[in-house]
Amino acid sequence: MASLGQELKKAREDRGTTLHEIADATNIGVRFLQAIENDTYDILPGGVFNRAFVKKFANEVKYDEAQALKMYDEQIGDSGSEPLRTSYKPIEDFDSRSGSGNGFLLSLLALIILSAGAYLAYEYFKAPAPEETSTPEERANDSSSASAANPEPTATPQSEDLAVANELKVQLIANTEQCWLNAKVDNEKSQQMLLNPGDVREFTVTDKLVLNIGNMPALTIRINGKLANPEKLAPNRKSVVAENVVITKENFQQFVE
Numbered sequence: 001m002a003s004l005g006q007e008l009k010k011a012r013e014d015r016g017t018t019l020h021e022i023a024d025a026t027n028i029g030v031r032f033l034q035a036i037e038n039d040t041y042d043i044l045p046g047g048v049f050n051r052a053f054v055k056k057f058a059n060e061v062k063y064d065e066a067q068a069l070k071m072y073d074e075q076i077g078d079s080g081s082e083p084l085r086t087s088y089k090p091i092e093d094f095d096s097r098s099g100s101g102n103g104f105l106l107s108l109l110a111l112i113i114l115s116a117g118a119y120l121a122y123e124y125f126k127a128p129a130p131e132e133t134s135t136p137e138e139r140a141n142d143s144s145s146a147s148a149a150n151p152e153p154t155a156t157p158q159s160e161d162l163a164v165a166n167e168l169k170v171q172l173i174a175n176t177e178q179c180w181l182n183a184k185v186d187n188e189k190s191q192q193m194l195l196n197p198g199d200v201r202e203f204t205v206t207d208k209l210v211l212n213i214g215n216m217p218a219l220t221i222r223i224n225g226k227l228a229n230p231e232k233l234a235p236n237r238k239s240v241v242a243e244n245v246v247i248t249k250e251n252f253q254q255f256v257e
Contacts, residue, residue, distance in 0.1 A: 004054070004071040005039040011061040012037075026056040027177060027215050027240050033057060039075065045241055047192045049180040049214045050076075056178075168205040168249055173220040174198065180214030195219070208248040216242045223247065226256035 023030045035043050044050045058068035174195035184190040186207045203209055221228040233255045234242035
């Protein structure tokens with residue numbers, strides 16, 4: 001029985017299409033397409049990346065996508081090189097990781113803060129105003145002397161970077177094509193996801209964000225609202241795939257334009 005790679009290669013050759021033409025149409029590197037045809041999936045990024053590559057390859061050569069993915073799962077399951085996956089979390093599921101316990105604690109903290117504020121306001125307005133013992137002329141002189149001795153500090157604009165000194169906001173936007181991601185935020189578990197054109201994914205980072213990106217040309221990245229330069233962010237990326245892109249509070253400014 002022919003393997004998935006053999007089936008896709010035959011479908012491609014029957015259509016008279018080269019790997020370079022498939023690469024141009026799918027934004028998948030020729031090296032990865034060759035790996036699929038040779039059934040050597042260990043050099044691919046892994047996870048949802050592999051499935052997305054197989055699906056796009058099959059679609060381009062007019063091979064049944066469902067059959068291609070079924071054969072891929074069977075081959076991976078038989079080889080034991082990657083856990084068999086038949087379903088994946090939709091992107092929005094990753095936004096609902098916080099449990100009800102965290103929500104309760106946040107609500108309790110907000111209640112304590114509001115109560116403390118109300119008490120301070122009550123004490124402030126309850127206290128009687130101090131009696132005036134000096135004349136208007138004396139008060140005016142005292143005010144002038146205090147202003148001269150303690151001039152008001154000149155206000156300086158606070159930069160956007162300082163306003164978010166304790167965290168980073170990293171926004172990923174898929175443009176006109178699908179983009180495959182593996183993201184690890186701080187010490188949380190890695191997330192795999194597939195962004196369709198127009199999808200937006202935002203991460204709040206207190207330490208670092210590590211990204212593995214498939215089809216990077218289709219992705220726009222903003223850090224604290226500033227556009228990231230992909231050439232600075234992943235200068236050594238392989239074709240359309242960027243591996244181990246690390247964004248931290250210490251290094252993010254070198255990536256933004």
